[in-house]
Amino acid sequence: MPPIIHRDFDQHSPEWYAIKAGKFSASKAAIIMGGLDASGLQSLIKDLAWERVYGPTEGGFKSAAMQRGNEVEPEGRDWYAFARDVVVEQVGFVQHAEFPMVGWSPDGLFNKARHGIEAKCPLHKAWMETKRTGKVPAEYRWQCRWGQWVGELDGLDFIAYHPQAGGLIVPCEVTESERQQMAERVALLEPKVQEWVEILTDKKEAA
Template sequence: MEQLSEEWFAARCGKVTASKICDVVAKTRSGWAASRINYMAQLLVERLTGMKEEGYTNAAMQWGVDTEPQARDAYMFMTDNDVVQVGFINHPIIEMSGASPDGLIADDGLVEIKCPNTATHINTFRTGKIDKKYMDQMYWQMACTEREWCDFVSFDPRLPEEYQLFVKRVEIDSGRVKELEEGVIQFNQELLVMIEELKQAAA
């Protein structure tokens, strides 16, 4: 299954995905964040219609899609790791959830590739820090694929060669994975309640 294909979109329709896991557990001081409410509404529509809600693509997002193959090649050259591309992988236990990692490495690894704007890449390269939302994305991918680590890659070919590629290995955090899994279970339960309420309203 090729990512971004019709088959891939159909496989993930209505399901919690790794790229949105941060929204599932997003909170403010007063309660759940608006991003969680909006994501729940999106998945409710997808589950009722069986159709993916239309998103948007800006220039930065398209740059990321277009540059990812080059980033993957650079990563493989630097690490000597083979990357096996995959489609959507369902969580082994939790229904209506899964992930689409950028690649599988050997028997227990993954790779997650980002091709951000240059300022963001430079900041990551300089500090070595990975945004929390990407950490959770990788933890969820590891949970879905039952793997132990993920190489985070940031790539920008517009820079001098020595600054183009950043790689940092992230080991699985079982405690955080458990929190995310509990969050997804609760999220899906709330969605089921909403669907049941709709059925009752239509009866």
Template sequence: MDDMVQGTAEWHAIRLGKVTASRVADVIAKTKSGPSASRAKYAGELIAERLTGSPAERFSNAAMAWGTEQEPEARKTYEFYRDTDVVQVAFVSHPVIGDSGASPDGLVDVDGLLEIKCPETHTHIETLLNKEVPSKYVTQMMWQMACTGRKWCDFVSYDPRLPESMRFFCRRVHRDDALIADLEKEVVAFLNEVRGKVIGLRRLYEEPKADAPAELLMAG
């Protein structure tokens, strides 16, 4: 576990070219005809990161910035709600699978994790009405548990714009070893594809450069 701060240059550097928890859903995304476009796009992003040594550009907007700003307050609210302290951590590598890891929003007690979302109000209301964790985040939380070895993760949705009784939602998701095993197989296959394409690109476009002077001499 690293004690650096999430969002810093060091944090982006340690995640470079790696599968992270928030993107595992893209790794496993499929359509009726096969892998989804989001899976191919994510593979392209990781390939680019490995070839350029620079993090891929991420889309950001005002709603996302607002959510990031509200996260500390949401964490404090959770600590009060659960009567516990949250330990922040920047990145945890997967114990077995290289080039993969997770950035949970906090470690809780001995066995727990915390995942915080501060979404747009309509999204938060939908979560309140459904009274359950949106399925797209379950995969993310499972990968966090896979990387940390922890047994559960509390999902929090927080929106201070609503009346006080509606601002905070929390549900616990328990570790599912069978699901984690399936995710690990998918991530290993995905990473092998990424590595293979990086190697293929380098063979095609880097090695011929060394032969270029000889070819020019022959042509002369």
């Protein structure tokens, strides 16, 4: 069974926030795949449970970095489409075929949704580091793997785009072992989210 691709709404729309709420998403992949005792992971588990009961916690505040990304990302996507001579499709959300509470918000899909892009619009120093190393920055590596896993992609390109310097393209890969690691981590964390859902819905008394 293929992943479910939601094309009937735009990202950052009320519908997008609603369908994304309570799901293990690619934007949080670095936290999800980090240390099990990390405070950020425990906070995320609570957020996911809260969203499943009460709805999205996102949708209001946007940091300066988020606002910059929203403004510059379309330019980066157009640059990539021209550079690679492809038609990039924008979709709302992609849900994993086997794990309904797992998803990804692609920055673009092409080649019959078998390839994707993960676009970032870093400030100049971070852009320079990506150019120097030729690698996906560490904080985005699991996000890129997550997108390939969820979307069952044949390939994904990481894009670092700066309006003055232009774009950088870094091809990404995900191994079968990494796919298994992500599936196992979700299977481990889902019961922890459900425990909080039960507490919030009074099905289980808090300790």
